[in-house]
Amino acid sequence: MEYSNFFKSLTDKEISYLKSISKIKEKKEGDIIFWEGDDPKYTFFLIEGVVKIYKTSNNGNDITLNYILPPSFIGEFAVIKGMKYPISAEMESNGRLIVFETKGLTKFIEKNKNFMREIIIYLANKIEKNYSYCEDLMEKNAKKKVAKFIKEHEDLFFSLKHTKIASILNITPETLSRTLRELKNEGLIVERKIVKINKNKLESLLND
Incomplete structure (x- = not known):
């Protein structure tokens, strides 16, 4: 049910495939989703809770860069570019994630034009939200x-x-x-x- 709420362009068959390459996981406040430098073997989609995005400085201090609110992918740029995560992500509250196998998800996106278009629109909306977030901070x-x-x-x-x-x-x-x-x-x-x-x-x- 939750998959179709978030990925509205997909058929029941396509939703079934996404379910086959993913799991919904409960997370607690303080749980690490990924560390800076990790390979993006999994792709994370936040459906409940808040995620803190941060970097660790050379002297070991954590610098908060942003907070991710649902519904939202987390660190998807590293997945798209095939690079290691340049940031760390930590649950700021209890919540839930959809955890996709990255290889299966990227193959699905490449073969499905409707879903690729949905992802592009999602990324554009996220950029717009980031602009709005910056405006909110000011x-x-x-x-x-x-x-x-x-x-x-x-x-x-x-x-x-x-x-x-x-x-x-x-x-x-x-x-x-x-x-x-x-x-x-x-x-x-x-x-x-x-x-x-x-x-x-x-x-x-x-x-x-």
Whole structure:
């Protein structure tokens, strides 16, 4: 069921093939998906959770480059270029991945024009999202940052710790807490025990 949700151009037969060369794996916070320098023998597709992308400096410090939110391939450029991973990927929260055998997946993409087109569109959308992410990092209005995250990733908002959400949004935990209080006071979100989000008000805020 999940495969057809993410790969909508494929037939039942093609979905069955993808299932035959992959597994859905549960991951826990802190699990390493791949290390910098690993061969891309497997191709990873995030369906739940958050992944941290980072590099390790010469002095051993980890430098966070980005956070991957679902649904999304992870490190696919290394797979496409046939190079070793130049980055490391770690689960920032509990989640789930589709883990493909890279050889089987690349052969399938080469033979299936519809799926190749879907992958190209996916890559274009990811580039667009990265531009948007950069714009979000430069956005000085914390309220809009938080509102956009809630609107697009409601499930993660209620499952991640506030410190992690703050890191993803590049704001301080104190700023996030203050912003959430403002959103609650304005009726845009309601306390967690009775989970309600006023999506119309969020949309108005983002379009303001």
